[in-house]
């Protein structure tokens with residue numbers, strides 16, 4: 555499989571089709587994830603009201619559920635949106651922000667995974683470690699480590715939870731329970747800006763909206779995002795200018811540049 559060509563094709567499709575991405579997301583990243591969705595070439599809408607989320611989810615090409623600043627009403631809206639998306643065949647992408655840090659977050663992420671069909675679960679190692687049962691620790695919204703490495707963790711999470719699991723970190727690992735891909739793009743400045751995991755999830759949703767294989771779409775999305783971060787870091791003086799440059803790089807990368815910059819390989823199960 556030629557990962558560079560595949561990622562470039564998916565980027566072209568996002569920009570051509572401009573899929574609507576319905577986000578139920580947190581108060582911290584509401585604006586930056588809408589802008590990341592736009593910079594990729596997709597169309598964001600943020601909608602939380604119980605009265606409208608089912609209708610909006612049915613009209614979308616992907617739904618993002620992000621529990622970063624959850625409360626009871628938002629969880630109810632997430633379940634309604636997720637059920638409508640499942641019924642309409644619209645993929646659901648879950649970001650379990652802070653699962654493992656508090657009971658509420660852990661229980662809510664588990665409930666969403668139990669009651670909905672989640673296409674892609676994107677989280678840090680601690681969050682996925684907790685939710686998969688492999689073991690992990692989470693402090694606030696950050697990973698404090700997991701009981702297994704990324705590849706084993708992604709595979710176990712996918713198998714146990716019935717999802718494509720995308721475990722991010724210095725290297726990202728994406729698995730459907732059989733195949734595991736490693737994504738080696740990225741830059742450490744991503745750890746110096748809040749919301750960069752949530753933005754990664756938004757980019758994954760845009761690629762999953764146009765792709766037929768959620769593992770491949772998620773891996774290509776993370777490579778694109780990580781490569782954009784590499785380009786942005788080269789132009790940045792620190793976290794502030796890096797965040798601005800990241801939007802510019804996501805927007806400005808050409809498919810040919812992406813094809814040349816992608817660093818993905820199969821760790822297990824994929825064709826050569």
Ligand SMILES: Nc1ncnc2c1ncn2[C@@H]1O[C@H](COP(=O)(O)OP(=O)(O)O)[C@@H](O)[C@H]1O
Pocket residue numbers: 677678679695696697721722723724725726739740741742743744745749750751752754776779780
């Ligand atoms: N040490 C690192 N070096 C390079 N990229 C990283 C590093 N840590 C995380 N990233 C990247 O930052 C983004 C957010 O990942 P992560 O920090 O795991 O999520 P979260 O912000 O949800 O905890 C991902 O694109 C990931 O690849």
Ligand SMILES: Cc1ncsc1CCOP(=O)(O)O
Pocket residue numbers: 580582583622623651695747748749750751752753
């Ligand atoms: C700081 C914070 N607190 C609640 S949500 C949030 C943003 C977390 O974003 P990310 O997981 O992408 O760093």
Ligand SMILES: [Mg+2]
Pocket residue numbers: 651652677678695751752
């Ligand atoms: Mg996060």
